[in-house]
Amino acid sequence: MSAARFRTRPSFVTSLLAPLALIAIAVLVGVNGTPSFQGTVTLALCNLIVVLGLQVFIGNSGVYSFGQLGFATIGAYVAALLTLPAAFVLLQTPGLPDFIAEAQLGPLSSTLIAAAISGLVAIVVGLPLMRTSTLAIPISTFAFLIVVYNVVANWDRVTGGSSGLVSIPTTTGVETAGLWAGAAVVLALAFKWSPSGYRLQATREDEVAARSIGIGVTKERLIAFGISGTLCGVGGALMAHQSGVLNPTTFYFGATVTTVTMLVVGGARGVLGAVVGALAISVVNELLRGLEDGADLFGAISIGEAPGLATIGLGLILLGTMVAMPNGLSGGREAGELPWVRRLGPMRPPPLPKSGDAASRAPSGRVREGGLDAAGISLAFSGLRVLEQVDLALGPGEALGLIGPNGAGKTTLVNILSGFQKPDSGAVRLDGVDVTGRSPSRLAHDGLGRTFQAALPFPDLTVLESVAVGAMGMGIGRRRAVRDAAAVLGRLGLLEQAELPAGTLPPGGQRLLGIARALAIGPRYLLLDEPAAGLNEGECEELVAILRKVLADFGCGILLIEHDMGTVMDLCPKIQVLDDGATLRIGTPEEIQADPAVVESYLGSSFLGVADA
Amino acid sequence: MTELGQNLIDALALGSLYALIAVGIALVYTVMGMMNFAHGEFITLSAYALYVLAGLPFAAAVALALLAGSAIALATERVAFRPVRNADISAQLVTSLAVATILQNVVVVAVDARAQSVQAPAAFSESTSIGGLAVPNLEFVTLGLTVTVLAALGWLLYRTRTGLAMRAAAENFEMARLLGVQADRVIAVAFAISGALAAAVAVLIVMQTGQVSPTMGLTPVLVGFVAVVIGGFGRMFGAVIGGLLLGALSSLLGAYLPDGLVPFRDAIVFTFPVLILIFRPRGLLGGATGEARV
Numbered sequence: 001m002s003a004a005r006f007r008t009r010p011s012f013v014t015s016l017l018a019p020l021a022l023i024a025i026a027v028l029v030g031v032n033g034t035p036s037f038q039g040t041v042t043l044a045l046c047n048l049i050v051v052l053g054l055q056v057f058i059g060n061s062g063v064y065s066f067g068q069l070g071f072a073t074i075g076a077y078v079a080a081l082l083t084l085p086a087a088f089v090l091l092q093t094p095g096l097p098d099f100i101a102e103a104q105l106g107p108l109s110s111t112l113i114a115a116a117i118s119g120l121v122a123i124v125v126g127l128p129l130m131r132t133s134t135l136a137i138p139i140s141t142f143a144f145l146i147v148v149y150n151v152v153a154n155w156d157r158v159t160g161g162s163s164g165l166v167s168i169p170t171t172t173g174v175e176t177a178g179l180w181a182g183a184a185v186v187l188a189l190a191f192k193w194s195p196s197g198y199r200l201q202a203t204r205e206d207e208v209a210a211r212s213i214g215i216g217v218t219k220e221r222l223i224a225f226g227i228s229g230t231l232c233g234v235g236g237a238l239m240a241h242q243s244g245v246l247n248p249t250t251f252y253f254g255a256t257v258t259t260v261t262m263l264v265v266g267g268a269r270g271v272l273g274a275v276v277g278a279l280a281i282s283v284v285n286e287l288l289r290g291l292e293d294g295a296d297l298f299g300a301i302s303i304g305e306a307p308g309l310a311t312i313g314l315g316l317i318l319l320g321t322m323v324a325m326p327n328g329l330s331g332g333r334e335a336g337e338l339p340w341v342r343r344l345g346p347m348r349p350p351p352l353p354k355s356g357d358a359a360s361r362a363p364s365g366r367v368r369e370g371g372l373d374a375a376g377i378s379l380a381f382s383g384l385r386v387l388e389q390v391d392l393a394l395g396p397g398e399a400l401g402l403i404g405p406n407g408a409g410k411t412t413l414v415n416i417l418s419g420f421q422k423p424d425s426g427a428v429r430l431d432g433v434d435v436t437g438r439s440p441s442r443l444a445h446d447g448l449g450r451t452f453q454a455a456l457p458f459p460d461l462t463v464l465e466s467v468a469v470g471a472m473g474m475g476i477g478r479r480r481a482v483r484d485a486a487a488v489l490g491r492l493g494l495l496e497q498a499e500l501p502a503g504t505l506p507p508g509g510q511r512l513l514g515i516a517r518a519l520a521i522g523p524r525y526l527l528l529d530e531p532a533a534g535l536n537e538g539e540c541e542e543l544v545a546i547l548r549k550v551l552a553d554f555g556c557g558i559l560l561i562e563h564d565m566g567t568v569m570d571l572c573p574k575i576q577v578l579d580d581g582a583t584l585r586i587g588t589p590e591e592i593q594a595d596p597a598v599v600e601s602y603l604g605s606s607f608l609g610v611a612d613a
Numbered sequence: 614m615t616e617l618g619q620n621l622i623d624a625l626a627l628g629s630l631y632a633l634i635a636v637g638i639a640l641v642y643t644v645m646g647m648m649n650f651a652h653g654e655f656i657t658l659s660a661y662a663l664y665v666l667a668g669l670p671f672a673a674a675v676a677l678a679l680l681a682g683s684a685i686a687l688a689t690e691r692v693a694f695r696p697v698r699n700a701d702i703s704a705q706l707v708t709s710l711a712v713a714t715i716l717q718n719v720v721v722v723a724v725d726a727r728a729q730s731v732q733a734p735a736a737f738s739e740s741t742s743i744g745g746l747a748v749p750n751l752e753f754v755t756l757g758l759t760v761t762v763l764a765a766l767g768w769l770l771y772r773t774r775t776g777l778a779m780r781a782a783a784e785n786f787e788m789a790r791l792l793g794v795q796a797d798r799v800i801a802v803a804f805a806i807s808g809a810l811a812a813a814v815a816v817l818i819v820m821q822t823g824q825v826s827p828t829m830g831l832t833p834v835l836v837g838f839v840a841v842v843i844g845g846f847g848r849m850f851g852a853v854i855g856g857l858l859l860g861a862l863s864s865l866l867g868a869y870l871p872d873g874l875v876p877f878r879d880a881i882v883f884t885f886p887v888l889i890l891i892f893r894p895r896g897l898l899g900g901a902t903g904e905a906r907v
Contacts, residue, residue, distance in 0.1 A: 064703050066710075128891040135648060135702055135846060139838040140890060143883040146835060150883075154876035253831060257714050264707055308721030308827075315714035322708040323696045 011336030018335030019185045019275040023048070026279060027178035038174050039242065044282035045177035046239040048275060051262045052184040053231030055274035056191055057224045058263060059332075062204030063134050065225070067125075067141030068232045069251040069259065070148035071118040075233025076240035076251065077152065077159055079114040080168045083107065083241070088167045095157025107171035107241055111180075114237035115230045122229020123222065130221040134207075137221075145256065153248035164247025165240075172242040180238055184231055188271045189334075195472035195481070196223050198461075202469045205458035209514075212418065212452070213521050214444030214473035254311070258285070261318040267328025269460070272335050277328065281314070288313045332460075370431030371395045372448070372525045372557065377416055377426035379409075386412050387423070387581045392559075394525060396431075399551055399558045401572035403565075403592075405601065408578040410561045411453065414527045417559075418450045419443040431524070445474065449523030449556070453530050455510035459503025463494060463513060466502045470520035485520050491553060492516050492546055508539045512546065519550065525557045526550070532564045544570050569593075577601075615745050620868045626752035628860030629759035630817055632853045634833050635840035636766065637810035639852035643783040644803040646702060648838060650709040651689055653830025654716035655811035656818070658685050660825040661720055663816060664731050671734050679812045685716075686808025687801060698800075713834075720827040728826035737820045755817050762813065763853065766806070770849070775802055832879075836860075839886045845896030854897060859886075 023045070030041030054068050081089070081096060082105045089101040105113070129140050153162045191197045200220040202210040207217055240246050258281070266277020288310035321328060331338070374392040378385075387409045394400045402410050415421040417428055419440040427436045430446055438446070458466045464485055471481035489495045492512050497505060502513060511531055518526055531547075532540050544567055551558060551571075562568045568575060569589040577584040577592060579601045585592060592598050634652070641649050662681035666674040689712050697708045737754070740747040770776035781789040782799045790796050814833065819825060837852075840859050844851025863882045870878060889897065 062701075062703060064706060128887050132842075132890045132894045133846075135706075136842050136890060136894070136896075138703070138706055139648065139835075139842050140887060142835060143839055143886060146832075147880040147883050150877060150880040253828075257710065260707065260710065307726055308718035311718040312715055312722065315711045315718065318711035319693055319708060319715065322700070322704055322711060323693070326697075326700060326704055 014336035015272070015334035016186070016189055019189075019272050020182055022275050022279060023178055023181045023185065027174055030174040030178075040282075040286060042172055042174050042177045042242050043239065044279060045174070045181045046172070046235050046242060047259060047262065047282060048181050048235075048278035049177075049184045049238065050232050050235035051259050051266075051274045051278040052181075052188045052271065053228045053235060054259055054263045055268060055271060056188050056231060057221075057228035059268040059270065059274070060192060060197055060200040060204060060224055061221050063221065064138040064260075065141040065228070066138055066256055066260070067144035067148075068228055069236075069256045070141075070145045071122055071229040071232040072236030072239070072251040072255070073148050073152060073248070074121055075111075075114040075118040075236035076246055077165075078117050078233075079110045079237030080165050080240045080246050081158075082110040082113060083169050083171075084165065084167065085169075092160045092165055093158050095155075107169070107176070111234060111237040111241075115233045118233020118236070119226050119230030123226045126222045126225035126229075130218045130225060145252070149248050149252050159248075162248060164245060164250075166245050168240055168244045168246060170241060170244040172238045177238055177242070180234060184234065185271055185275065187227070187231065188274070191224070191227055192271060193478075195469075195476075195478050196220060198465060198469045198472055198478075200224050201461060202458050202466075202473075205460055206456045208420075209452065209456040209458065209517070210469075210473075211420075211440040212444060212450050213470035213517055214441045215469075216439075216441045257311075257318075258314065261314055261321075265317060265321045265328055267330035267332040269327070269332030270330050270334050270337075273328050273330040273332060276330055280329065281317070284317065285310060285314070371398075372417065372431075372559070373429045374413070374417060375427050375429070377413065377423045377428075379412060379416065379421070379423050385581050387416075390426075390578070390581070390583055392417075392576065392583075394557045394559050396524065396557050397551070397555050398574070399547075399560060399572045401568035401575040401589075402559055402561045402578060403563075403568055403575060404578035404584070407580075409581045410578055411529055413578070414450065414529050414559070414561060418448055418527055441473070444521055444523075447522070447524035448527070449518035449521055449525070450527040451511075451514040451518055451529055451531060453533060455507070455514050457502040457505070457510050457513060459501060461502055462499050463502050463505065464489065464498040466513060467516045467520045470517050471522075474521050481520075485516075488516050488519050491549060492519075507534050511535065511543070515546070515550070519554055519556075523556050525559070526554075527559045527561075529561045530563060531560070532562055532567050540564060540567055543567065547571055618744075618746050619748075620865060622746065622748055622752060623868070624861040624864040625857075626755045626860075627864040628857035630755050630814065630856075631836050631840055631860035631863075632856030633759055633762060633810055633814050633817075634837035635844065635852035635856035636763070636849060637807045637814070638834070638837040639841050639844075639849050640766075640803050640810070641807045642841065642846065643849065644779055645694070645698065645705075645800050646786070647694065647705040647709060648702070648841070649694075649807070650706065650834060651712040651716060652807065652811055652837060653834030654713045655682055655686055655808050655830070656815045656833050657720060657825070657827060657830040658682070658716060659808075659812035659815035660731075660819050660829060661724065662812075663819055664724075664729055664825045667731060675816055678816060679809050682808040682810075682812025682815070683805040684808070686804040686811070689716075690801060690804040694804075695797075695800075713830075717827050717830070724827075726827060728824045728829075730824045731819050733820045733823055751817070751820050754820075758813060758817070762810065766849070769806075775799070779803060835883070839883065843886050843889050843896055845898035848896075848898045851896060851898035 026041055026045060030038050033041065050072055058064055081100055082103050085104060086102050089096055125144055129137060132140060152159045199215045202215055203217045203220055211217060236251060262277040262281040263274055265281055267273025292307060292310045372394040374390065377387050377390045379387045390413060404410055412421060416423050419438050422437055427434055429435065430448065435443060435446060461469065464482065467488055468481040468485035471484050472478060486495065486498065489498055492515065494509065494512055494516060497509060505513060515531060532543055535543060547558065548571065560568060560572055573588060575589055575592045576586045577598050584601060585595050585598050638649060638652050641647060659678045659682040662678040663674055666677055693708060693712045697705050737751045740749045770780060778794045778799050781794055818829065836859055840855030841852050843858065844855030859882065862885055863878065866878045866881055867875065
């Protein structure tokens with residue numbers, strides 16, 4: 001346990017200061033330029049805010065939205081209409097209600113109102129959209145973009161229609177945009193490092209595993225979608241006050257491609273990536289536009305005016321990034337996580353966990369009544385019987401082995417117990433409460449943990465984060481979740497690896513991590529689906545020792561599905577045998593070994609021979 | 614009564630055009646798991662092929678446009694999509710967005726950003742009267758083409774070895790590969806057909822509007838995407854249903870919306886799928902939840 005360091009916020013200060021420094025540099029370069037150059041820099045910073053808005057949702061959820069520029073449109077129009085002088089309003093948008101037409105707010109209040117309205121619309125739009133799948137979200141958000149465009153372009157009396165709005169007060173300067181961009185960086189990082197941000201990142205890494213530790217995918221996506229919409233609204237509002245003109249195509253398909261390119265090229269998973277990408281692409285864009293207008297290249301080759309060239313360049317950059325460098329320039333990391341930064345010096349010494357912390361997370365007292373009970377569970381897949389009238393009873397603090405040949409229905413039964421599958425008939429009761437049909441994340445909150453046959457790690461989160469996010473899913477604060485996670489890792493002997501990305505652990509380590517992750521939600525019942533699969537003999541013995549410790553320390557009941565007879569018989573005083581979707585026998589290891597029916601169906605004659613010998 | 618009949622035929626014609634777009638997108642999606650943004654640009658470039666070849670006899674121009682559609686689809690598959698074949702769906706989607714952006718602006722650079730007009734054969738703009746209804750010939754062509762294409766596609770998928778390989782790849786790509794299905798070939802065939810379908814759509818759109826423009830693919834690709842989503846991902850039949858629904862809705866809204874609301878037709882059409890997704894997050898033919906299977 002020598003130098004195990006704990007930072008769920010990897011070198012926090014560096015990660016925060018680096019993007020802020022980049023923005024500061026942009027502002028300093030901008031304020032000293034010509035007015036037109038100042039405008040360019042201001043525009044780049046406004047774009048940066050929109051890209052940060054994209055990052056909050058896309059980067060943390062791994063799900064693309066092509067509709068966020070719709071929120072920029074809403075923010076821009078709201079801010080513009082609130083600040084236009086009344087005389088201009090009457091001219092351009094006669095249908096506007098009087099109280100808005102007469103309102104002539106300042107830049108700050110109009111931007112704040114624009115942000116609030118964009119965020120509100122994002123929540124309302126997100127409510128149905130976030131329920132759909134990872135692939136339906138990009139498409140339905142794209143549809144939202146078109147809906148916004150269509151409404152804004154045709155609602156002449158309120159928005160000025162396709163000719164748009166002019167004479168909007170131009171109040172956004174380089175410094176204003178820089179301040180807002182800095183605030184947006186802080187907000188985006190604060191979200192990424194919040195319990196909600198971690199929960200969302202866990203759904204990005206593995207949706208199924210995230211649900212098993214109590215994370216509601218729809219809810220976490222919706223929160224980020226709302227914050228993202230708010231930031232995009234700010235970006236749109238500032239941009240309207242930068243250029244002074246606005247029309248429906250300002251934030252349409254072209255702007256969507258540009259901002260998505262900025263995010264992807266920089267590295268979508270990180271706030272640093274959003275900043276780097278937005279600034280880098282803004283520079284490239286300026287250069288390409290220079291070419292487009294017919295600049296002299298190196299004073300020798302004269303290129304004629306060619307609209308579209310800049311966009312082709314942008315497309316090629318996006319394509320090249322996707323093919324050659326899908327994690328972008330920053331690799332999706334924050335500044336403090338970059339390898340060359342980490343080599344610069346040691347990190348802050350970590351707070352080492354105090355022993356006994358895990359016990360505080362263990363369920364209070366040992367509930368001796370109740371239990372996890374399944375009664376009369378039946379399930380068929382298109383006529384094919386998988387489970388038929390299966391009962392199962394797991395008492396508190398008890399270890400029950402579930403064995404049976406391949407295809408006996410063991411995993412299906414665990415899926416039903418943990419809410420991943422609904423039975424055709426039968427009921428599941430958790431400490432006396434009927435929980436049949438509850439969602440996996442709800443059941444996790446009710447005290448049910450599980451692991452999977454595949455390890456399903458969160459590859460890009462560290463080992464510590466992977467475990468802590470489970471406690472965060474239970475609504476425990478970040479600090480305490482990290483402390484508890486460290487304690488669980490200590491019990492399972494994973495503390496040394498706490499800071500490694502979960503994806504880099506060897507298979508045995510990933511299995512243990514899966515158990516640690518499930519334990520971190522403080523389950524009263526833990527369902528383990530073949531935890532020893534793929535482990536060698538030594539690792540198996542180690543696993544049994546650890547599971548014993550889990551039984552003793554955490555006090556939860558364990559249902560153990562396992563093929564390795566030694567492991568099951570070592571650990572479980574009671575074993576249930578499933579065969580062809582029905583219970584064949586329940587008994588002690590000795591009774592199971594002695595039962596001819598069990599031996600014939602599952603253990604096989606060779607096992608009998610060994611047992612006799 | 615005649616008006617109703619007229620409107621219904623219009624609805625069916627637009628619906629089948631949308632179904633053709635959706636099937637082209639769904640074909641690539643089922644085989645490769647990628648929603649292809651560039652399908653819109655397959656349509657655009659095929660339409661420009663028609664524009665460039667306007668001097669040739671119409672049938673020859675159409676045949677060459679179909680070839681062009683296939684060729685472009687195959688080329689993008691080879692250059693851009695093969696390298697990201699094993700990337701996740703989001704990465705593939707963004708890659709196709711990049712390809713779409715490039716192709717669209719190649720047209721801007723090579724021709725012009727403004728729309729160009731294309732002369733359609735006179736026969737297309739005439740109508741045939743049936744039982745008091747004046748049905749535009751183009752609608753007959755659209756309906757006939759859709760039925761033919763769907764039948765041919767059904768034959769290909771269910772009656773040929775290539776189709777069997779494609780369906781196997783759609784079910785389980787890795788397994789199909791292990792069993793000897795040639796991934797490169799199956800995907801190439803899917804792209805070639807998808808490109809030809811896009812070209813067929815392009816011909817119909819150009820005959821309808823009489824013009825081509827660099828952004829003409831945007832609305833069709835969105836329509837196709839939404840149709841595939843409503844229909845339930847990865848189901849050809851679902852894509853057809855989704856396309857028919859969306860086209861019929863759009864056409865009927867155009868006919869029956871009060872005048873003041875007609876400009877907002879697109880907004881209403883594209884809000885409609887959201888209503889479906891609220892109740893069926895995985896689409897009409899998909900499961901009841903939006904959550905991934907264990």
